[in-house]
Amino acid sequence: MKVLVTGGAGYIGGVVAARLLEEGHEVTVLDDLSTGHRDAVPEGCAFIEGDIRHHAAEALAGGADAVLHFAAKSIVPESMAHPELYWGGNTGASLALLEAVRAAGVPRFVFSSTAAVYGEPEQVPITEDAPVRPTNPYGASKAAIDAALAEHARMHGLGAVSLRYFNVAGAHGSLGERHTTETHLIPIVLQVARGERDHVAVHGTDYPTPDGSCVRDYIHVTDLADAHLLALGACVPGRHRVYNLGNGAGFSVREVVEVCREVTGHPVPAVTGPRRPGDPAVLVAAADRAHTELGWRPRRSALRDIVADAWAFHSAPATGSAPGGAR
Numbered sequence: 001m002k003v004l005v006t007g008g009a010g011y012i013g014g015v016v017a018a019r020l021l022e023e024g025h026e027v028t029v030l031d032d033l034s035t036g037h038r039d040a041v042p043e044g045c046a047f048i049e050g051d052i053r054h055h056a057a058e059a060l061a062g063g064a065d066a067v068l069h070f071a072a073k074s075i076v077p078e079s080m081a082h083p084e085l086y087w088g089g090n091t092g093a094s095l096a097l098l099e100a101v102r103a104a105g106v107p108r109f110v111f112s113s114t115a116a117v118y119g120e121p122e123q124v125p126i127t128e129d130a131p132v133r134p135t136n137p138y139g140a141s142k143a144a145i146d147a148a149l150a151e152h153a154r155m156h157g158l159g160a161v162s163l164r165y166f167n168v169a170g171a172h173g174s175l176g177e178r179h180t181t182e183t184h185l186i187p188i189v190l191q192v193a194r195g196e197r198d199h200v201a202v203h204g205t206d207y208p209t210p211d212g213s214c215v216r217d218y219i220h221v222t223d224l225a226d227a228h229l230l231a232l233g234a235c236v237p238g239r240h241r242v243y244n245l246g247n248g249a250g251f252s253v254r255e256v257v258e259v260c261r262e263v264t265g266h267p268v269p270a271v272t273g274p275r276r277p278g279d280p281a282v283l284v285a286a287a288d289r290a291h292t293e294l295g296w297r298p299r300r301s302a303l304r305d306i307v308a309d310a311w312a313f314h315s316a317p318a319t320g321s322a323p324g325g326a327r
């Protein structure tokens with residue numbers, strides 16, 4: 001297929017672009033490089049530098065069989081401080097992209113949604129039928145697009161899939177997570193192990209969880225990428241389908257730190273700090289629907305393997321401008 005990948009210079013978009021190429025698809029990446037890296041775009045992809053609001057029509061001018069839409073802001077604390085960036089950059093820009101998709105007659109759309117749409121769940125593990133009640137603007141900005149996709153499917157015949165990611169981590173070979181300002185737990189802990197930080201702060205120890213710290217469901221980026229390839233094949237005209245992507249196992253912040261200590265052999269000092277605004281206590285996926293309908297089978301679901309792959313990426317020697325996301 002001819003596929004447009006927005007945000008393909010980012011962590012997850014870059015891995016999915018690489019997997020699409022491996023499967024023989026023709027890939028164009030559209031990315032404004034606001035948080036992504038030009039060298040994370042896999043060799044073999046066409047690349048357009050620009051934002052989705054203004055450059056989607058140009059990127060779709062040659063026709064496309066599908067759009068995979070990753071370009072977004074994805075940091076919960078930033079969304080609490082600057083909700084307008086999320087309503088504009090995520091919701092507004094995605095609506096503009098959907099208009100361009102409709103105008104160009106693109107039949108398939110796969111969207112990076114998030115577990116953050118569920119907010120504080122009533123039942124864990126969370127199924128796709130759980131109420132959508134985000135506790136932060138990040139989740140709200142994504143939930144709005146899930147809703148818009150349902151209508152674009154119903155009214156305009158789009159074949160759409162929303163993939164609700166739980167906590168993505170790990171690396172796909174030389175493609176890994178590297179943000180200028182890191183906020184995610186596993187990369188931060190690995191920075192401590194590398195000696196780039198003194199300690200990790202555990203944000204909140206008074207949650208209603210076994211050890212008081214937040215519980216999340218960690219999923220390997222390669223497994224997540226595989227689900228996108230399956231979703232692409234599952235886009236049916238006129239239908240919008242939602243799938244949770246997680247492993248169904250919850251790990252507390254303290255447990256994650258402990259696994260990172262074991263994998264890296266570094267003591268990783270941890271200090272306790274206040275809660276981070278907007279954080280739900282527990283997010284763990286029921287991904288049965290992705291298993292039965294998409295035939296998705298995660299292959300690296302053990303947290304130890306996920307951390308080990310992230311550690312291999314983070315401890316690889318810096319190679320400057322090497323392709324594929326090497327640092």
Ligand code: UDP
Nearest residue numbers: 076183184185188201202203214253276279
């Ligand atoms: N967290 C933490 N210390 C950090 C970074 C994150 O305690 O330095 C916690 C955070 O509050 C949340 C969990 O780790 O409970 C996962 O956060 P992350 O930002 O990795 O992903 P999110 O769940 O927000 O998408």
